[in-house]
Amino acid sequence: MPNKVFFNFLFLLIFRHRSKHIAIFIISTLVVILFSSVMLLSHAIEQDAQASLSAQPDFIIQKMHAGRAVETPVEWLDELSEIEGVSSALPRVYGSYFYTPNAEYFTLVGIDLFDRQISESLERLVKDLDVKDFLAQPSMIIGSGVKTHLDKFYYKEHYTFRTPAREKREVSIYDSLLSETNIVSSDMILMEESLARDILGVDEELSTDLVLYVPNELEHDNVKEKIILLFNNIRVIEKEELSTAYAQMFNYKGGLFLLLYMVVLMTFILILYQRYSMISSSDKKEIGILRALGWSVNMVIRLKIMESLIVGLSAFVLGILLAYGYVFYLDAPLLSEIFLGNANLSNKITFNHSVDFGLLTLLFLFFMAPYISAVLIPVWRIAITDPLEAMK
Amino acid sequence: MIKIEHLNKIFNENRSNAYVALKDINLHIKPAQTVVIKGVSGSGKSTLLSIIATLIKPSSGSLMVDEQMIAKLPDTHASHFRNVHIGFIFQAFNLFDELSVKDNVAMPLIVSENRQERIDKKVLEAMELANITHKKDQSVHNLSGGEKQRCAIARALVHNPHIILCDEPTANLDRENSLKFIEILKSFKALGKTVVIATHDPLFDNLESVDRTILIEDGKIR
Amino acid sequence: MILLSNEVIIFLFVESLLLLLLSIAFINTLSIYSKWDFNASTSLQYRLEKRAYLVVLIIVVSLGFKILLLPYFSFMIDQLSAMVPGAMCGAGVLSSNEYGSTLLSLKVVTLFLTGAWLILNSEDIKAPAYPYFKIKLLLFIMIYLLVVFESALDILYLINIPTGAPVACCSSIYGAITGGSPLPFNLDITRILILFYLFYLLSVVSSLARYSFLNTVANLLFLYIAYFAVVYFFGTYIYELPTHQCPFCMLQAEYYYVGYVIWGTLFLGSFFGISAFILKLIIKRELSYMYRLSLVFNTLFVSLVSVYVLVFYLKNGVLL
């Protein structure tokens, strides 16, 4: 059935009723922009967080003392790596360093250049590193946020840290880290492990915490049980718990917004319903003529549904594109502050472009279902117009 | 062949403003006849045409076209019937002003034809018949009254219906164009169409191309 | 808490919109059904005919959305697995409480009836004088009641998904961990596979020969066996892991969402095969396109799952 003349006619109708459609189109686009930018943003943040999480070890083990985490003995590793299913067990040395000029905390992370790294991105980084050059003098690799802060006070080449015993340690800036996972690493400083121990004041036989890798997910529960049996006073953090917590947090933040947004959507439905329920005499005449020329009620319904569908769909597509630009090219000013707060070092955050099919389906359903529901009854009303109108 | 028997039409039936528009109409129209229905305003001419075109349904009585009962067809089938058998020419032309002549003419084919070449071919033939081909890409609001009428005629012919219904075809035309329309009537006859014209224009009195004149008064045939 | 998740909010929102629309259609249906008399020429009858357009329009649109919502539902519970501890795919979320599997089966049955309704409707419109109008309305009333029931179950199911305590996932629901044969009638995998291809052949023969009743039986048996064959045999080739027996994981992006295609073709194939007979009882003539579609989808399904096994064999030289 749909042929060139039909579409010509369809677009003519849209053009003819443009005054009716334009308002709907604008409101629809706004409605779509608002919720899809929030959803895109929260999705992007979650993806970012999950991506950096997936690089995390499967278990983190901390020694507890009086309810607080304290430094963990490295010798525990011997027993831990004995547990069946554990592919490797490593100590980690990291901690906060207070940067006085700006009153900011940097995260200092010690890396053992000759061992396995605690994350894949680090692994890649170390692989491309000229180790000899790096170790020739005390050096560090800094995150983009750290760089901004150091630049402010013209620490271009090196920065002088102080150990807990107030001794000076001059460390040269080897490189600044490209922000692949922005949120996690912009405040990070990477340096050789013994240097980090020195600056943070961590003894040789201790570490900040221990990490375990257990490749088979099915073994996780068993391994966890065994770890708990092995030592007293410890805390075991499982990656899945973290991931679940992350997912819950981000999803619920978005969910709360969606719930509130439903009020907007309801209003939108009512406006749409009202607007399309207004049937002018020229509308009636139009339908009357079509009916006289042999169009059935079903055909007219199809025509009218398509007419409002085109308006709705184009508003949807435009809205999504604008929201996409707002979040990923303009980096979501205003909204990102609401979502992330200003707690992070770098205020300027770029988000990885992440949209998946599921998210689009979700947005589509959330907009199109109310949209179509709102136009059904008006469409029907106009389609059953008495064809006698054509005779007047 | 149109056969109407004991047909009644009551508007707003069972309500306080009920109005009997047609009363016990009995009418047989033979194929290829040209019939004029005359009557004053409000006598029920348009109502009768609409019923023949299945645009409205009668309150009682039967209507047969080519041995097919059409008074009670469900809408999809009634519309299909209309699309195949009926060509309509209205008093107010009822064209879509923003569309070009050829798109207007193609309108009835949207429902029934799928192939664009077939549509183009039929549209061209109809425009030739109605002598409007030279304006085919003009949009309708630029046309004169007579040209609009010819565009409407092309549209009524494009799907090759065998019944053509005209409601006050000359009411919006000047005398010259009205006379031209009467010429066109003859060509309808030559094409073998059954033509029913509702009018009160005296121009249609005593025409030799008209086979029959029916007078309708207060919804009744005299 | 799970009710605050984006996917769930949108799912419930769309479901309630559809329920509202269907309720409007339902109320109209009741009045149309009681007063319908096609032979009458009263203005009441004409009004009813006009209202029937609204009913049909609403039903077609909302049933269309319902068709979209079934894959969306599986997508949703798959997403929820990120928030339910212990669940790694939809299987864990679905079986996290006692309503899940009933709900899913109800959804499939509703979709089945929906499809039948849409076909019946198109046949009704094609014929003069609305011959199946009343059956159509009755069928709709039945679907509506199921949908109401389904919505209640939706809510019950979703609020009862635990987010604190870990749930079991596919490895223990379907896997060998639990011990005992999960397969019906004490069949082993070899027998299941023999039956699988046998029933497929039977459905091919019966649909080519247009034996509608036999075709229905063949498709029912095929559907039943195919479910087990996919979960316990073909699935392991999709995951390339003999112990991974799960109908849900294949819906995930890691497996290129192939699960939607597999379950979708199986559903469509069985749907056309089974409903060909039922519709034939109602409209008293063969709808030959139903047999054709059933054949096409069943064949697509069988070739798809078989190709996974074949490709695995060609790549590795062994079977799992």
Ligand SMILES: Nc1ncnc2c1ncn2[C@@H]1O[C@H](COP(=O)(O)OP(=O)(O)OP(=O)(O)O)[C@@H](O)[C@H]1O
């Ligand atoms: N939809 C309607 N509802 C109620 N009354 C109607 C309706 N349509 C027409 N009528 C009435 O039926 C009568 C016949 O109308 P109809 O249009 O057939 O007259 P007509 O002969 O074509 O007149 P004219 O020459 O003015 O076109 C008129 O009195 C009119 O008021």
Ligand SMILES: [Mg+2]
């Ligand atoms: Mg009139």
